[in-house]
Amino acid sequence: MKFRLLREIAKFAVLALTGLWIGTVHAEIRKWTDKEGRVHYSDQPPAGAVAGKVEILPEPPLPPPVPKPAPAASSTGAGDGRTTVGANNGAARSGSTSPATVEKARVWIYVTRTCVYCKQAKSHLARRGVEYTELDIDASAAAREEFRQLGARGVPVILVGDKRLNGYSPKRLDALLQYGGY
Numbered sequence: 001m002k003f004r005l006l007r008e009i010a011k012f013a014v015l016a017l018t019g020l021w022i023g024t025v026h027a028e029i030r031k032w033t034d035k036e037g038r039v040h041y042s043d044q045p046p047a048g049a050v051a052g053k054v055e056i057l058p059e060p061p062l063p064p065p066v067p068k069p070a071p072a073a074s075s076t077g078a079g080d081g082r083t084t085v086g087a088n089n090g091a092a093r094s095g096s097t098s099p100a101t102v103e104k105a106r107v108w109i110y111v112t113r114t115c116v117y118c119k120q121a122k123s124h125l126a127r128r129g130v131e132y133t134e135l136d137i138d139a140s141a142a143a144r145e146e147f148r149q150l151g152a153r154g155v156p157v158i159l160v161g162d163k164r165l166n167g168y169s170p171k172r173l174d175a176l177l178q179y180g181g182y
Contacts, residue, residue, distance in 0.1 A: 086131030
């Protein structure tokens with residue numbers, strides 16, 4: 001008897017919560033201005049107030065995939081703001097000659113000369129033996145334009161294959177590098 005009562009209470013609670021949730025999902029938001037000129041938003045404006053319906057827009061779409069920077073013309077960074085650091089980028093893992101060879105993802109890092117976190121990230125990549133292409137947004141208009149197209153707001157921005165890391169966090173960079181096959 002007690003078990004049956006508990007089951008009925010649980011059913012009622014689920015139905016009540018579902019009803020509350022559905023009620024909030026379908027509520028309309030109204031906008032009105034009071035006598036002092038202040039704007040208010042509510043589901044029920046006061047009596048006599050002239051209220052307009054507020055249209056709730058859907059979530060904005062996700063940003064487009066990260067565009068891959070153009071390959072570096074040289075490994076010396078001949079005035080284009082690009083410098084390739086390290087060795088064996090994009091090559092198969094050493095010691096693996098089987099047809100099922102896994103390639104490492106390319107690594108790019110957008111930096112400025114004065115950014116402390118950029119220097120820490122580059123040092124981290126060097127310690128891990130990761131080859132990367134450095135794009136200095138201060139030294140190169142092309143790098144700056146790529147950076148702008150990414151919608152980035154600060155440096156460093158680190159790209160590993162099709163994944164992106166804004167800023168520098170050793171743990172997050174290690175996870176990103178692991179994703180990239182390093």
